[in-house]
């Protein structure tokens with residue numbers, strides 16, 4: 128059970144000790160708001176004084192002969208500037224004495240800073256703002272100083288004239304213009320990410336736009352491109368077709384696109400006329416086609432030009448839009464234990480060192496050097512044996528040495544991988560906990576580029592350890608009861624909650640013990656996924672677990688189909704393509720969140736359901752990495768009938784908390800060591816070839832409650848993320864109630880498609896015929912009722928009962944005749 132007591136006294140004493148940092152000041156929302164408003168006010172003040180300076184500078188001119196103090200102290204003197212003498216003096220020094228009209232850039236940068244602070248929007252992308260500001264404040268005055276006559280000197284400001292004069296004297300007039308032109312070009316290229324491909328596509332678009340204008344006069348088809356609608360059903364895609372196809376004008380859905388390197392004039396012309404809303408949708412093409420042509424059409428990604436046009440019109444797809452006001456949990460929700468200095472008494476280090484040296488001497492092992500690295504719970508003594516001592520000798524004596532040192536938790540690493548030294552880990556007399564908060568604020572976690580970063584804890588050398596779940600790609604956790612597994616699972620889940628938006632990741636939580644994960648119920652509509660017809664998102668019932676696992680395998684298969692159709696290798700590439708609007712939602716493409724399945728207490732499940740659990744888990748573990756489904760499985764019974772060979776083979780990343788025997792340690796890690804751990808979050812992480820000792824981050828139950836309350840109180844999606852429906856063997860699907868007299872207009876096409884491909888899958892129909900999900904599902908029901916495909920078989924595709932086209936045509940003819948009457 129996770130601890131219930133927050134260590135209040137420690138907190139207070141640590142707090143009082145905590146040093147004052149300026150950055151702490153700005154982390155307080157009230158101060159941020161204050162600083163933000165101050166900057167916004169400054170921006171407004173400067174804007175007002177600049178605008179009125181440009182209007183009244185002539186009448187206020189006499190004021191500018193005086194010094195600032197003279198001006199302010201002389202009460203009789205008045206100016207017309209909106210903000211009075213202060214505004215006039217400020218504007219004069221910003222415009223005339225420095226940057227000219229470019230002084231407005233100050234308004235921009237102060238407004239950006241102020242609004243980010245006041246609205247707590249963060250400083251992401253602020254470097255772009257700064258670069259833009261610097262460019263304007265330097266480049267613009269120089270340019271104006273170069274081109275403007277003296278009568279307009281005010282616009283360039285003193286800086287402009289100085290810089291322009293210096294540039295002309297150094298590089299000559301032509302050189303000065305060239306330098307400024309290239310500076311502008313470099314800035315534009317860098318800030319708008321111009322690439323050679325983009326420039327080429329603009330030129331091509333320009334050319335075709337020019338041509339289509341010419342063509343407009345002769346054919347109205349040219350208008351189609353302008354009125355092209357993203358939501359329109361009639362999408363046309365490129366076909367890598369055979370020459371016969373291009374001859375066939377009825378197949379003119381093919382868009383010759385930039386992909387062909389030598390875009391000749393003929394192709395350019397056809398580009399504009401092909402995307403017509405009133406043309407036949409691609410689905411009809413299947414009618415008289417041999418199979419291979421249908422296959423080729425599977426290339427569904429949109430061509431770059433179409434995607435670019437869509438992006439121009441709608442911007443990139445933003446998955447977070449639906450919950451755009453969602454705020455990630457703040458660090459204040461976690462207990463601040465203050466900055467923890469790890470302290471191990473010098474005397475303790477010396478006495479341990481002496482003990483090690485003595486013990487080794489008993490076995491005639493001389494050492495030439497010994498070094499101590501102090502970690503949060505253990506200290507690593509790294510030993511360089513004297514010349515001539517074989518490491519294998521020490522390795523063989525591992526158990527004896529541990530016994531002689533007679534302390535719990537000693538682990539000997541002989542040799543330390545990659546070094547010729549031997550490591551002896553000795554527990555500290557006063558172990559420190561590693562608070563989750565200190566890890567979340569670490570630079571490593573804050574700046575990580577990982578897809579699903581897990582902050583697991585601290586290494587023996589006191590470094591924050593962050594691992595990417597997508598790389599693991601699944602995790603097996605084991606440890607005897609009370610050694611820190613539940614805390615470990617909480618740190619993993621909260622790491623993700625702190626880093627990802629609800630649209631980007633969904634959890635499937637399985638908790639047969641019914642207590643550990645229950646508190647995540649509150650974030651159901653934000654972060655959880657469940658079966659369509661189940662009430663609870665935290666799955667506790669074994670039968671439901673089996674259904675959920677099978678449903679996940681269906682989701683996996685569906686995702687594979689989508690990835691294949693999009694011609695990408697993994698989820699990240701798929702989502703990137705989708706965001707760039709290069710995948711058509713009408714074809715079933717959608718933004719795919721990561722799915723993280725967490726099973727707390729795997730042993731109970733495997734004992735009751737055995738293969739029914741093991742098989743889908745193994746299948747998911749084998750195949751799900753590319754499509755973004757990741758499994759985290761925990762158990763307190765690390766025996767071979769729970770962690771079977773099949774499971775082990777598919778979970779290269781494993782965490783062991785303290786276990787009761789060496790055999791258990793071997794079952795989890797394939798090596799001993801976990802029985803030597805000291806508990807309370809002390810753990811070993813095996814990543815296949817490395818074994819790393821970590822002190823797991825600590826997060827208390829009240830802290831997790833704070834986080835889920837914070838998330839749960841915000842607006843969520845209407846329901847949890849729904850997984851595909853799965854009907855178990857014992858739940859016969861209802862007798863199909865399908866009226867074949869009301870067959871879908873695409874019934875014949877769908878029938879020909881499934882027979883030609885011998886695949887009875889709804890997603891195939893969806894993609895190939897360009898239909899929505901519900902309509903493809905109805906077609907599948909009708910095909911089943913007509914005896915063309917077999918019944919639903921869980922995660923497998925349905926069997927196609929009709930084997931050849933002649934037989935199918937016969938069935939279709941009969942149906943037509945039967946219902947014609």
Ligand SMILES: Nc1ncnc2c1ncn2[C@@H]1O[C@H](COP(=O)(O)OP(=O)(O)OP(=O)(O)O)[C@@H](O)[C@H]1O
Pocket residue numbers: 128129130131560561606607608609610611612613614615763807808809822823824825826
């Ligand atoms: N990372 C940690 N740092 C410090 N103390 C910890 C850590 N993890 C666990 N503990 C301590 O160990 C206790 C038990 O932890 P936890 O509930 O996670 O064990 P468990 O392995 O999940 O047990 P069970 O299997 O019975 O649920 C906690 O109450 C806490 O006091």
